[in-house]
Amino acid sequence: MYALLTGPLLWFSFAVFFIGLGVRVVLYFRGLDWRLDRVAYTTQLPYGLKGAWRSVYKWLIPFGTHSWREKPVFTLAFFVFHIGLVVVPLFLEGHVVMIRNGIGLSWPTLPQGLADFLAIAAFLAGVGIGIRRFALPEVRILTDFKDVALLVLTLTLLASGIMAARHTESYMTWLTLHVLCGHVVLLAAPFTKLAHIALFFCTRIQLGMDFGIKRGGMKTNFDW
C-alpha cells in the first residue's frame, strides 16, 4: 500500500495538482474581459503590473495591510498556519529525499527540529482558526460543510505528519494516513477551494490591476 502510494500514484497526484492548477490559472486570465470587468488590462499594462505587484506583496507580508493589522490575532494564526503548510512540505528532509529518488531534483532541507516546530505551530493555529469559525457569529454564518471538511483534512494531514515524524510504534499507520491525506489534498486542489493556492495570486493580481489602472493608480498608490 505504502509503496504504491509513494510510487506511481504519487506522480499521478502531482500531475493532477500541477496541471489542474495550471489550467485554472490560464482559464482565469483568459476569462478576464476588459469590457465586463471595466479595467483596461492590456492598454494600460505598466500601471496594471505595478498595481498587481503591490497588491500581491503587501498581502504576503504579515501585518502588511490595514486588514491584517486590524485583526492581529487572526493574522498571526493565519500566517503560522500557511507557513507551516507551505514551507514544511517543501523543505522537509523526508519529502526532499523522496523527490530526489523520484526525479533526481534536490534542494536544501529544514533542520528536523525547526520543521517539527513549524508543523506543530501550524496545527495549533489551524485549530484556533477552526474554533474561531464557530465562536464568532459573523464567521459561523458563512461556514458550510465544505469549509469544515477542508480544515479537518489539512489538520489531519498536519497531525499525521507530526506523529509520523515521532517514529513511535504506530509510525507506519500515521505515515500511511499522512500520505493518503497528501494525495487527497493534491487531487482535490484544482477542484475545491484549495485552488486558492494558485487563485489567490490571480484574484490579487486582478484587483491590483483594477486599482493600479482605473481606481486611482495613475495618481497615487493605493494604501493597502
Added chain:
Amino acid sequence: MPEGKLCNKKPVSTREELDALLADSNGRQYYAEMEQLDVDSDALWATIQKTMKSRLKTWLEICAHCGLCADSCFLYTVNEKDPTQVPSYKIQSTLGEIVRRKGKVSNEFMRMCMDTAWSKCTCCNRCGTYCPYGIDMGVMFSYLRGLLHSQGFVPWELKIGSGMHRLFRAQMDVTVEDFVDTCQWMVEEAQEEWPCLEIPIDKEDADIVYMINAREAKHYPEDIVEAAILFHIAGENWTMPSVGWEMTSLAMFAGDWEACKMQVETIYSAMERLRPKRMVATECGHAYRATVIEGPYWAGRPDGKPPVECIHYVEWVAEALETGKLKIDPTKKIKEPVTVQDSCNYVRNAGLRECTRIIMKHIAEDFREMAPCKEHNYCCGGGGGFNGIGRYRKQRNIALKMKREQILATGAKLVVAPCHNCWDAIRDLEEEYQIGIKWSFLKPLLIKMVEVPPHLRPEE
C-alpha cells in the same frame, strides 16, 4: 400579471411613462405591481452566462468564508454586528443563490435581493480592500443591481432616475433651454457685484470645460455662479457645454447600463465638440466616478480614459491654491475645528486623497482627520442611491450613525463635504441626530476667504 403598468422590465422611454411613474405617490402602485412581476429565469440565466466571467465567478467560488470583511463594512457595524450584514453573506445569499439556482428564483426572492442590493450595500467598495483575495462586494452588488434592473426589480426612485437620464440626459428634467437660461439669469444677478463675470457656453478650445451635477442647475444654481466667480478670480479660460453638461448617473445606481452609456456618450461628445484642454468636474463623487472612472468603459474606450483629461474640483482647487491662482486671505482662514469627508468615489476609487489635505492646509487653522480616513474612510451612509430611496429611509438613517461617531470623535464643528451625496447625508445626519455641526461644499467657503485681485474688485 407578468408585467405591471409601472413596474415592468422595460426602461422608461417616453415622457408619459415618466409622468405616470412620478404621479404614483411613494411608488405605492409600483411596489404593489412588483409583487406580481414574473421572473424571466431563462433570460436571467442567459445574461449571467454571458456576463459573469472569471472575476465574478472566481470571487463567488473561492471566498474562504473567513469573515475578515465583516468589520470593514460600516453597515455591519452600525446594525449591531448583525451577521446577515456581513458582506460575504449578503452577496452569497443573493447573487450566489441566483447563480446556484441557475436563475430559477421566485418573485419574493428577487424582492429580497432588491432590498439587499439597495439597502444593505452602498457599493462603497471598502470590503474589497479588506479581503485577502480582493473580493469586492461593491463590484458584485453593482453587477447584481444590473441583473435586478433587467428584471424590473429596481426601487421606484431609481427607475425614475434612470428614466430621466434616458429622456433628458440628466438626472432631473432639465432641458438644454432650462440650463442655458439658468446660467444666464444667475450670471446677470451676480454681475451687480462682479461686473465682468460670465458663464461662457459652448466656447471652443477653452482651457477648461466645467461640468456639473444636474441638481446644481435645478436646485442650487448659486453653486454654478460660485464656480464662475472662482474661475473668474483665478483667471481661467473656461466654458460649459449647452448639451452634455451633466455628469451624474443615477442610472449607475440603478444598474441600467444602457442608460449609463447614453449619458456618458453625451458628455464625451461635448468634449469632442468643444475640444477643451481639460474637464473640471464639480464637487460630486459619484458624478466623477460615473464620467471619469466607469464611463470610458460604458462608452467602450479601450484605454479606459475619457476623451480629454478630467479632474475633480478638489484637484482644481488644490492646484489653484498651490500655484497662487487663488490666494487665501490669512485673516479669513477657518478658525473653528474642521474635518473633511473623503468621498469613497473619488478617494478610495480614484486616488484623490491628497488634494483635500492640500486645500485644508491653505484654508483651515484647525484641521482634524477622521479615523479612519483617506481611502479607508467609511461611506457617508447615503451612497449608492441609498439617500434617495424612500423605501429604505429607516435603514439609511441607521447607516448615518457611523459618520456621526466619526465626526463627533474629531470634535470638528464644520464638515467639508465636496460631494453632493455626502453633503446630503451629512445634512440629513444633522437633521436626524442634531449633533451641532455645519457642513459645506468648498466653493462657498473659498469665496469668503479668497483675495480678489484689485482689477476685479467691484466698484464701491
